Amino acid sequence: MHHFSSAPRSRRLVGLGLTALMAFALIGCSQPAQKPASPAAEKPTEVILASTTSTQDSGLFDVLIPAFEKANPLYKIKVVAVGTGEALKLGETKDADVLLVHAKADEEKLVAAGFGIERRDVMYNDFVIVGPASDPAGIKASADTTAAMKALKAAGEAGKAVFISRGDDSGTHKKELKLWAASGIATPTPGTDKWYESTGQGMGETLKIASEKGAYTLADRATYLSMKDTIELAVDREGDKGLLNQYGVIVVTDAKNQVGGQAFFDWVLSAEGQKVIGDYGVEKYGQQLFIPNAQ
Amino acid sequence: MGIYVDALREGWILLSSGTLDVWAIIVTSLRVSGAATMIALLIGIPVGLFVGLKRFVGRGVALLVFNSGMGMPPVFVGLIVAMALSRRGPFGDLSLLYSQTAMVIAQVIIATPIVMAITAAAVSAVPRELRLQARSLGAQGWRVALLTLREARMGLIAAVAGGFGSVISEVGAVQMVGGNLQGETRVMTTAIVQYTRMGRYGYALSLALVLMAMVVFVNVALTRMQTSAQQWERQ
Numbered sequence: 001m002h003h004f005s006s007a008p009r010s011r012r013l014v015g016l017g018l019t020a021l022m023a024f025a026l027i028g029c030s031q032p033a034q035k036p037a038s039p040a041a042e043k044p045t046e047v048i049l050a051s052t053t054s055t056q057d058s059g060l061f062d063v064l065i066p067a068f069e070k071a072n073p074l075y076k077i078k079v080v081a082v083g084t085g086e087a088l089k090l091g092e093t094k095d096a097d098v099l100l101v102h103a104k105a106d107e108e109k110l111v112a113a114g115f116g117i118e119r120r121d122v123m124y125n126d127f128v129i130v131g132p133a134s135d136p137a138g139i140k141a142s143a144d145t146t147a148a149m150k151a152l153k154a155a156g157e158a159g160k161a162v163f164i165s166r167g168d169d170s171g172t173h174k175k176e177l178k179l180w181a182a183s184g185i186a187t188p189t190p191g192t193d194k195w196y197e198s199t200g201q202g203m204g205e206t207l208k209i210a211s212e213k214g215a216y217t218l219a220d221r222a223t224y225l226s227m228k229d230t231i232e233l234a235v236d237r238e239g240d241k242g243l244l245n246q247y248g249v250i251v252v253t254d255a256k257n258q259v260g261g262q263a264f265f266d267w268v269l270s271a272e273g274q275k276v277i278g279d280y281g282v283e284k285y286g287q288q289l290f291i292p293n294a295q
Numbered sequence: 296m297g298i299y300v301d302a303l304r305e306g307w308i309l310l311s312s313g314t315l316d317v318w319a320i321i322v323t324s325l326r327v328s329g330a331a332t333m334i335a336l337l338i339g340i341p342v343g344l345f346v347g348l349k350r351f352v353g354r355g356v357a358l359l360v361f362n363s364g365m366g367m368p369p370v371f372v373g374l375i376v377a378m379a380l381s382r383r384g385p386f387g388d389l390s391l392l393y394s395q396t397a398m399v400i401a402q403v404i405i406a407t408p409i410v411m412a413i414t415a416a417a418v419s420a421v422p423r424e425l426r427l428q429a430r431s432l433g434a435q436g437w438r439v440a441l442l443t444l445r446e447a448r449m450g451l452i453a454a455v456a457g458g459f460g461s462v463i464s465e466v467g468a469v470q471m472v473g474g475n476l477q478g479e480t481r482v483m484t485t486a487i488v489q490y491t492r493m494g495r496y497g498y499a500l501s502l503a504l505v506l507m508a509m510v511v512f513v514n515v516a517l518t519r520m521q522t523s524a525q526q527w528e529r530q
Binding site: 082083085086090093190191198200201212232 | 475489491
């Protein structure tokens with residue numbers, strides 16, 4: 001087996017490399033210990049905030065988290081941005097300390113089941129139905145959201161429009177399902193209904209796919225605005241009452257850092273936290289992206 | 296351990312009852328990665344053979360490129376292909392982004408350097424005397440090449456396994472260029488990512504186990520081919 005004859009040598013090399021790596025790791029570990037203890041206050045503890053990809057994609061955390069950490073130097077926030085389904089699951093498994101999500105019914109269920117201490121409204125933003133600027137389904141002219149959803153289905157079945165669904169159990173996906181139901185339309189099935197596709201991915205990816213396919217999708221305004229310049233989608237429907245999106249915050253019961261989670265909960269509901277939320281986006285997009293509404 | 300037991304139980308129920316359209320996902324995976332591996336073999340074997348046998352200026356560079364290509368991050372390939380196929384990209388008019396074709400393109404780019412590198416290594420290990428002997432007996436260039444390939448067949452089997460194994464379990468590139476569209480471009484790896492994000496560990500684990508079983512099956516099959524080839528050689 002001539003071509004395998006070099007194996008022992010390469011194995012030896014790998015072994016050598018591993019030894020070197022381990023040596024480096026050891027040196028790396030021992031170094032901080034040799035340094036004198038820092039005179040500064042205690043090391044901040046990590047608080048795990050589970051939230052959704054759309055919230056992260058909106059860029060809100062880039063200002064909210066630093067503001068919180070500045071006000072609470074004892075805590076360091078680690079954002080885990082996943083789908084709403086997994087974010088809630090992270091609450092159940094106590095892998096997160098605090099949740100910031102937007103699926104009110106499921107959030108209340110979580111608290112009722114004893115996994116969360118309390119759920120409070122934090123802010124809301126709104127959804128927009130985006131699609132080709134030419135609006136082939138004519139939803140701009142629809143009387144209300146219900147009529148717009150019906151127009152989307154009719155145009156889809158006529159082969160004039162495609163609708164892309166998140167299909168990932170996210171807050172946005174759940175909202176979309178509610179919109180179909182409220183319009184008396186049975187949830188379309190990807191594959192069977194040729195005009196309806198399901199990405200199973202985050203908001204950013206889904207917007208890109210809709211843009212590439214010249215399709216409609218339901219998006220939260222913040223993510224849409226943050227991506228507007230890189231995609232070819234226009235707002236075809238906005239401002240309806242049915243398109244509002246409420247966010248809630250929950251401290252996870254018996255979480256590893258429940259105290260830290262509580263600190264974030266209190267801060268984000270405080271006047272200071274609410275102001276950061278209300279100011280976000282005004283400078284960059286010329287409009288408020290989230291409306292704070294903590295009681 | 297409870298989390299695994301629960302997920303396994305849920306996954307088993309899903310798989311055996313067929314509730315999850317898992318078979319459609321598996322078929323898409325096999326179709327896309329199978330096609331990509333075939334194309335990678337068609338390109339990779341001749342090029343690998345040439346570079347493995349011929350001595351030419353820049354051969355070292357070519358080998359270096361192949362070997363680096365083996366370690367090429369799939370997300371990098373995904374990004375480049377996604378940009379090329381997007382509407383604003385150079386091939387935007389073809390409307391190929393988020394299709395199975397796009398996934399095959401990305402996977403071919405990932406698998407081909409692997410096939411080339413393994414083939415080149417396998418054929419350069421075939422004793423030179425054998426080729427000289429064949430030539431002295433009057434064999435033509437392509438016959439010598441075929442003979443060399445036959446001698447290096449075990450390395451070629453490794454090339455098939457390496458190429459297929461790398462693309463069937465790859466997730467970054469197919470996610471970027473396929474879009475994980477249900478019933479169209481959703482493959483096992485992207486579905487696993489999606490179900491994990493949704494907190495449906497049962498779905499994710501059942502698919503992960505099927506993927507695992509598939510990789511093991513392919514490697515067992517190839518190892519048996521190698522063993523029988525070895526036995527045949529000894530006779």
